[in-house]
């Protein structure tokens with residue numbers, strides 16, 4: 575009979591398309607998704623069928639890099655209790671061809687500027703919360719590239 579041991583604390587991603595390697599944070603977390611072998615369309619996370627051509631048998635998993643640029647942004651002034659506002663929320667076009675909604679750090683939300691459109695950003699991750707089982711929850715965020 576197996577002896578019961580203390581439950582090991584896990585590290586879980588806040589979204590399913592963020593993958594946390596076993597030896598995180600020594601090995602960086604990354605976005606992943608599926609690419610269609612028929613039409614080359616790319617998606618974040620798991621899919622059963624291609625959203626562009628409908629193919630179901632030619633989807634394969636791909637790893638995405640964390641570099642991209644701001645497509646559009648918004649300064650958010652009101653949020654839920656416990657989260658700091660204002661902050662900069664953006665849709666980011668990753669260099670690998672998918673887009674993601676995330677917060678961007680390194681920009682002053684009090685001074686939004688049109689020069690932010692197209693600004694180069696880089697993904698980073700951090701533990702932002704603990705779930706009810708005490709596991710760390712890791713979120714992906716972006717910061718302005720130097």
Ligand SMILES: [Zn+2]
Nearest residue numbers: 610613624627
């Ligand atoms: Zn397709």
